[in-house]
Structures are given as structure tokens and as C-alpha cells.
Amino acid sequence: MLRYHVLGPVRAVRPDGTDAVLGGPRLRALLTALAAEGGRAVAPGALAERIRSADAPDPGDGGGIAALQALIGRLRRAVGRDAVELTPGGYRLTVGPDAVDVFRFERLTAEGLAALEGGRPADAARVLDEALALWQGPPLLDLPDGATDPLAVRASRRHAEARLGAAAAAVALGRAAAVLPELTALAAAAPLDEPAQALRIRALAETGREAAALAAYEEVRSGLADRLGTRPGPELRALYGRLLAGGGPASRGAGYADGAGDGVTGRAGRTGGSPAAPSPTPPPFASPLPYPPAHRAPRRGNIPARLTSFVGRNDELGEVAAALAAHRLVTLTGPGGAGKTRLAVEVADRTRPDDHPDGVWLAELAPVRDEAAVADAVLTALGVREPALPARSSGPPADPLTRLVEFLCGRRLLLVLDNCEHVVGAVAVVVERVLGVCAGV
Incomplete structure (x- = not known):
């Protein structure tokens, strides 16, 4: 083929x-x-x-x-x-699921970012490097107006996430010096992207350039103040506080890398004449960290790390969260590139863990080409394999939708089904069956 x-x-x-x-x-x-x-x-x-x-x-x-x-x-x-x-x-x-490079790239990127979020930087580095090797230039280059096609826009966004994720994995593996030029380029291209800036600052510190790291923080702080009228988020301020505390990267402990945790509570210090501000308790819809802090118990699920800041849209966040609190099914619609996926993921990840003790899970349906494969794709996203399901004493093997319902019954979790439009009929069948039988989903 x-x-x-x-x-x-x-x-x-x-x-x-x-x-x-x-x-x-x-x-x-x-x-x-x-x-x-x-x-x-x-x-x-x-x-x-x-x-x-x-x-x-x-x-x-x-x-x-x-x-x-x-x-x-x-x-x-x-x-x-x-x-x-x-x-x-x-x-x-007539193509198979992985026969077109852009869809293989999206799948590998999602897998790599999930590995990074799950604390497996070596796996993340391997998968993200494989994804980035597929990128040979702008997507849909030979198509008129291809640059504005929703697929091209989405793939370009995922390319930036893959680059930053691969750099984050390298830093976590102790290879900060090797990826510092890449991080410098990424940070220069997105001066207001706090996760990218935090990772660059961390890499500078990890390579012994702490004065440069402090100067980089001041550049970010002044840029946010001048252009957005805001100050750095809690993760950047916590990273700044750790830099001010002094000592080599190894002495800071595992939590230093994540730029979160105790914050800069009452710790004075200056760089470029600007004091370190106290870190307040984050608001209910605070911008998420690029990866979970080491001291925080990771919530169950597979929501990928967000490698760019989420600025504004507080009204939409609150509106969707309220709808989710009142209804078991919430649907976000809109034109391609409007930000439906990011909004859904932000709301899902900011829900209280007690509301969904069995986790928050994202099923990416963009690579699914056959409607019959939708239930299997959701099972895969949930990490379900045949042995994990109840044994059957006799009869033929259960179909994927039956296995999905069997797995979900008795569990309390939040499920995000993304990119449904091309298989919407099959998704509707799956959703109706799950909601009708599984009261905790």
C-alpha cells in the first residue's frame, strides 16, 4: 500500500x-x-x-x-x-489509518504528550522524536489556501506542542544543554507563552546559567505587564522564587523543575529592580501547569499537557463548567479552529477530582476513519484491554460497544470525545448507550 x-x-x-x-x-x-x-x-x-x-x-x-x-x-x-x-x-x-503522514503525526504527538504528562519522559522523547521526523514542511503545501485549512491549522499547532514537549522531555532527562537553542527559538517565537518561557528559564538554570535565567524571567515579567497588563502565573513565580533561593539545580530537589508548589510566599528578592511578588492561591480557573508538579498526586486520566498558556475566555470556561455541572452530556460546536478542543480540555482538567474519582479521559477521534471503530478508539483511550474486562463463560466475544459499557458501568469519570464530526452517527450511538446504562459517566 x-x-x-x-x-x-x-x-x-x-x-x-x-x-x-x-x-x-x-x-x-x-x-x-x-x-x-x-x-x-x-x-x-x-x-x-x-x-x-x-x-x-x-x-x-x-x-x-x-x-x-x-x-x-x-x-x-x-x-x-x-x-x-x-x-x-x-x-x-484507499488508505489505511496510518498511511497519511499528518494523521500519523497527530497520533504520535498525542501519545508522546500523554507519556510526558504521565511522568515517562524517555517514552515521550522517543515518540515525539518519531513524530517530529515526519514533519518535512508546512502541511497541505500543494493545496490552494492550504495554510488556512482546519487540518493544517491543527497540525501546525500540534507541531509547536510536539517541539515543546520533546524539549521538556529532554530537560527532564538531563539534556537541557542540548535543547537550549531549540527552547530559545520557541520562546522567542512566543514571548507571552508562559510554559515555553518557564521551560527555557529552567533549562538555563539546569546548565548553570542562573543569572541568565533570572534575566529571562524579568524579560517575561515586563513583557506580560507591558502587553497584557498581567503578571506571571504561579508556576513562573514559583520558579523565580527557587532561583532566588540559590544553589545548583541538583540541590533544588525534584520539584524544582516543575515550576509549581510552594510559590514565593513572602520570600523577598530582586532582579532588574523588580521584587518577587507573593504567590496567591490560584483562582478556580487558573492557567494549568505544562506538566504536573512532582509533589501533587496526579489525577487519573490521560488529558495531555498543555504547552501554551490559556488566556481569557473566562466567561466561556464558567459557562461550560456550569453546563457540565447540570447535565451529563455537553456538546461544543463551532467552526474549525475556533478552540473547541482547548476549551473542552481546560474545563475537563479543572473539574474537582472528587467529582470524577475514576479520572478524566480524552478520546481523540480524528484518526478514526471507520465508524465501526469508534467504540474501539474510546476503549483504547481508556487503556482498556481484553483481560481487564469481565470474563465470559461462554458465547462469542463481546462487541466493542458492549465491552465499553461493561467497563464503564459502576465507574465515575468524565469522558471527552474530540473531533466527532466525521463519525458523528457512530458517536451518537456510543454516547446514547453509555449514558443510558452507565449513570456515573
Whole structure:
């Protein structure tokens, strides 16, 4: 089976490692548009419109659907007739779940960030390095207006998270010096991103450059004050306090790295003429830490580390939290790139652990291409494997939805189902069954 690359220039790679020859911008745009659907069908009219501005129609090629049909013929000659299928819903690439690099990249990034959140930096470094190796350039580069496509926007955001996560894993593994140039670049690109700035400051301190770390903190503090009218959050202030306490990185203890905990309660100190402010109790919707502090008991679940600050949207946070307190099912809708995922994850992670003693869990459904695989994807997100379920004395094995319901019954947890729109029918069936049987979900 061919593998398709849309991170950077589009490529179709045969099993023997050779590239299919893709001539002309319209042919490359067509392949990019189909690959970006990950195996879903695209109506001919929508497909023709999506690639229309890639180039003028070929002479004698006709226009609209006729031109598209001619392009489909050329694409089949390049990648194989069976690689492009005409279905009642339109044209689709016959691809497996990991055959398109952007979807594999998203899956690996989610796994790597979950490993980092779970305190497994070595696993996180390995998986995130594998994800970043797939990134060969901007996503959907050969598609007209590809830079504004929701998939490209999402992938670019995940790329920044993967880079920062890989750097965080390296720092946790004692390789701060190796990733300091990368962290410096990331921090320069996002001067108001507190988790990125905190990680850079920590790396400076870990490499013995504590004066530079204090100066970097002052730059962040003044930047936040000048541009947002705010001061650093509790994690940055706690990190600053630990820097002021002096001593080498090793003497600070495991909790130093996380930039959280006891804060700077009443500890005086100056850098660049600015006093260290006391660290107040965070408000109910305080910005989360990039990874959990060592002294805090980690909550159960798989919510990934957020590697960028969450600024504003307090009204929406409160509104969604209130809805969640009153209803067992809350749905967030809106256009692509509006921030539904981030809002849902923020609200979920800020709920009280006592409300969901069995954890807060995120099932990423973007890589799922088959509606029949939705329940399996949720089971995988929950970490459920067959031996963990009740044994059956006889009869055929239970279907995935039955196994999911069996697992969830009697548990009290919060489940976030993300990117549902392309499998919404199957998601509705799963949600109705779970809510109808599992009162604690």
C-alpha cells in the first residue's frame, strides 16, 4: 500500500520506497486534497472547487467536473488504479489509518504528550522524536489556501506542542544543554507563552546559567505587564522564587523543575529592580501547569499537557463548567479552529477530582476513519484491554460497544470525545448507550 506525505511537498511513496511521479500543480493539489481526508470520500463538486485555483485548466481538458475526471485519470495512472475509488459519496483514497503522514503525526504527538504528562519522559522523547521526523514542511503545501485549512491549522499547532514537549522531555532527562537553542527559538517565537518561557528559564538554570535565567524571567515579567497588563502565573513565580533561593539545580530537589508548589510566599528578592511578588492561591480557573508538579498526586486520566498558556475566555470556561455541572452530556460546536478542543480540555482538567474519582479521559477521534471503530478508539483511550474486562463463560466475544459499557458501568469519570464530526452517527450511538446504562459517566 502506498504512503502519502502532505507535511511539506506532497508525495506518494510506493512500498519499495520509490516516489510516484506527480506532474503539474493541479495533480499535486488533487492528491493533497484527497489525502487530507484520510480515506473519506469527497463529492466531485467540492473536490473540483477545492483545487480550482491550483492552475488554469489544461488545454482541451474542459472545466469543472470534466476537468476533475481527467485529473482523476492522471492520478490513477500515477499511483495505481485501485488507489483512487469512486463511491456514492465521491472520490476517496484507499488508505489505511496510518498511511497519511499528518494523521500519523497527530497520533504520535498525542501519545508522546500523554507519556510526558504521565511522568515517562524517555517514552515521550522517543515518540515525539518519531513524530517530529515526519514533519518535512508546512502541511497541505500543494493545496490552494492550504495554510488556512482546519487540518493544517491543527497540525501546525500540534507541531509547536510536539517541539515543546520533546524539549521538556529532554530537560527532564538531563539534556537541557542540548535543547537550549531549540527552547530559545520557541520562546522567542512566543514571548507571552508562559510554559515555553518557564521551560527555557529552567533549562538555563539546569546548565548553570542562573543569572541568565533570572534575566529571562524579568524579560517575561515586563513583557506580560507591558502587553497584557498581567503578571506571571504561579508556576513562573514559583520558579523565580527557587532561583532566588540559590544553589545548583541538583540541590533544588525534584520539584524544582516543575515550576509549581510552594510559590514565593513572602520570600523577598530582586532582579532588574523588580521584587518577587507573593504567590496567591490560584483562582478556580487558573492557567494549568505544562506538566504536573512532582509533589501533587496526579489525577487519573490521560488529558495531555498543555504547552501554551490559556488566556481569557473566562466567561466561556464558567459557562461550560456550569453546563457540565447540570447535565451529563455537553456538546461544543463551532467552526474549525475556533478552540473547541482547548476549551473542552481546560474545563475537563479543572473539574474537582472528587467529582470524577475514576479520572478524566480524552478520546481523540480524528484518526478514526471507520465508524465501526469508534467504540474501539474510546476503549483504547481508556487503556482498556481484553483481560481487564469481565470474563465470559461462554458465547462469542463481546462487541466493542458492549465491552465499553461493561467497563464503564459502576465507574465515575468524565469522558471527552474530540473531533466527532466525521463519525458523528457512530458517536451518537456510543454516547446514547453509555449514558443510558452507565449513570456515573
